[in-house]
Amino acid sequence: MSLNIRVSFSAIMTFLALLLVVCAVQALRSKKPIGKAVGLLEFALLPPLLGNCIILGSSVESRAVWGYYIYLIGMDIVIAALVNFTNEYCRGIGNGQQRPTIMYVLLAADAVQMLLNPFFGHAFGLEPVDVQGKPYYSVVPHAGQIIHRITIYFVFFCVILIYVLAVLKTAKIYRERFSVILTSMIAVGVWQTFYVFSRTPVDRSMIGYGVCGVLVFYFSLRHRPMKLLDRMLSDIVSDLPDALFVYDPAGNCIWLNKPARELTHADLEHLERVSSSLRTIFGEKEFSRDDWVETRIVGFGEHARYFTIESHNVSADSKHFAGSFLVIRDNTDEQQRLRRELYNSTHDSLTGLYTKQHFYDTVRKVVDENPDTLYTAVFVDVKDFKVVNDIFSSEFGDKALCQLARWIEKDMDKRCVYGRLAGDTFGIFVPSEKYKEDKHLIEPELSAFTVSDGIREHHLLVQLGVYEVTERDIDVSVMFDRAHLALSTIRDEYGTHIAYYDNKLRDKVLWDQTITASLREAIDTMQIRPYLQPITDSSGRVVGAEALARWIHPEQGFMPPFMFIPVFEKNGMISEVDKHMWRCACKILADWKGSHDDLFISVNISPKDFYFFDVAAELKALIKEYGLEARKLRIEITESIMMNDQEERMRTLAELRSAGFIVEMDDFGSGFSSLNLLKDMPVDVLKIDMKFLSSSGSREKAKTIVRNIIRLSDELDIASLTEGVETESQYTQLADMGCRLFQGYYFARPMPLADFEAFAFGK
């Protein structure tokens, strides 16, 4: 029996020790972060086991005492390793992790005091007990041993507390991993306590520690909690927003999640309803088999719902068919969002018509898909729409645009495309045949187009530019540019509502493009040069000249200003021409310096110049560069410069005059001459154009007007110059009326510089 206890316990402990060595090696090799802590714990359990084996095998005290030292100090190390393991294992539980340094210090202090026992004998002594006929040395505890036990119990209790907290604090599904270790530790604790207090001679608790070590290894490194995974998966699948159906190999639905139950109104007790329910919703289909994906639309119009249905087979061991599952996703919200986004990006938010880009894209498609249909592009514009916004309000303006959009829409059919191109411009693309039919209806409507907000009413001047598409391959934007171009020819005519793009217009556009492209070269090579027209005093003596631009074109030959000035006025490049002409005039004046100091040259300034550069600064810089007196370079402006930014223009003119330039008002008597404006205009000379006065009305009336203008200018202290003087009688009459300066064919036509010099200086 005695042999039995000693040998069998030793055998068990040796077996456990071997098992722990295997576990320790495996744990240290494991790639899991916890592996190291487990390995250390397993190794730490070996010395106490060894110590116990020694104690069991010793029949003399001197040997048994070694066993006790190894066992008791080993226990300090085991508990320290347990603390370390627990610290790692319960990481993430509780708020923040603290290193359990205090525990290590306690255990180390305890180990030290135990080591001092041979010197002081304060910890324990041994006494032989008879265990089945042989002495077994058991411990006689002194104060040190009591301290040792308290320390071990205290730390052990703390560790247990940590596991209890872990069990309470973690989600239910994770509890198992803590509760197993907790239970085994409590079992060991109770087992050991039993030996401590029962004073049974042979301590068997070490077996419990060993088993506990193996359990720790298993649960922390080997155990895959299938139940936990199952539960997690089923929770995830239940919470899935998609409807999920699981089928057995026979095609019977065996499980469905919550969204699936809601979709089919079936439940887990009435799974047989699933199939018929799915068929009612989605139509006839074998839902419980094979791998496939489909999209289905259920319902119509606004009530349409969009679904993606996916079926997948499941094979149990990559060979046997184990059933299938079906996933149904309701994409309605997503689809509606996409449709809304698409609509917003293709439709104008105010009028609901197509946006420009979508309109152009659709037109392109229509043209390409109907190669035999002739089409007409119509550019719709509201004249002076800005005024509507200004006079009424932008809300009224918005309403007006919506009414216009509805008007555009009203006669359209499937073959037509229409959209909003920009603020107050719209595009319509219709088969030419339809346009011709509708035109007669549209025209009277256009001239009486009124918009109203229920309180106020306003007449809108709607104009159409029309291009019958003869070149189908050009960009849609170019088609509408052409329609727009046609429209621009009637911009200022209130009576005309429709204008067409024709060959004449096309040629004009081509011409504009050609001369615009060659302008730079024309300036650099002096193809554009000044012709000088003499200006005389009443005695016929030449006192100056007006520099008038001529373009001697290498192919077109001699070109008077009307062939190019209006083109450049429109595209702004007139400023290049003017700067060039001013420079030429300055050069001529500089050449005349010394010999013909009394002559001046007048240059023309386009109203557009003021938009593109600082006119005053440019002119001042020029005369400085050529060392001229400012009064030699006269400046001709027209009243139209006052159309915009009046104050700013007045300032520029005043600046020029104060710099010494003489400012002349050109073409007085043309267009909208305003005597009122004259009073405020800072000008020195009034150029009265005979052309405008003789072109209409009676001669007598014209004479009276001229006489009065001359008198008026005298009174305002403004000199007068008549241009366009063609006959001697005109000249004498004008001289009699008090005019002092003259320019006109009667004296001389504009001529090249050399001719002018011969004319004026008799060279």
Ligand code: C2E
């Ligand atoms: P404008 O400044 O009023 O120039 C006078 C125009 O009347 C010139 O036409 C001149 O040839 C013409 N003319 C002069 N005497 C008579 C006459 O007795 N009878 C008739 N019927 N016509 C006469 P031109 O040279 O064809 O210039 C036309 C317009 O082109 C100019 O009118 C001016 O507004 C503009 N222009 C000419 N050169 C330039 C320039 O360098 N820059 C700018 N911005 N405009 C220029």
Ligand code: MG
């Ligand atoms: Mg002029």
Ligand code: MG
């Ligand atoms: Mg003039």
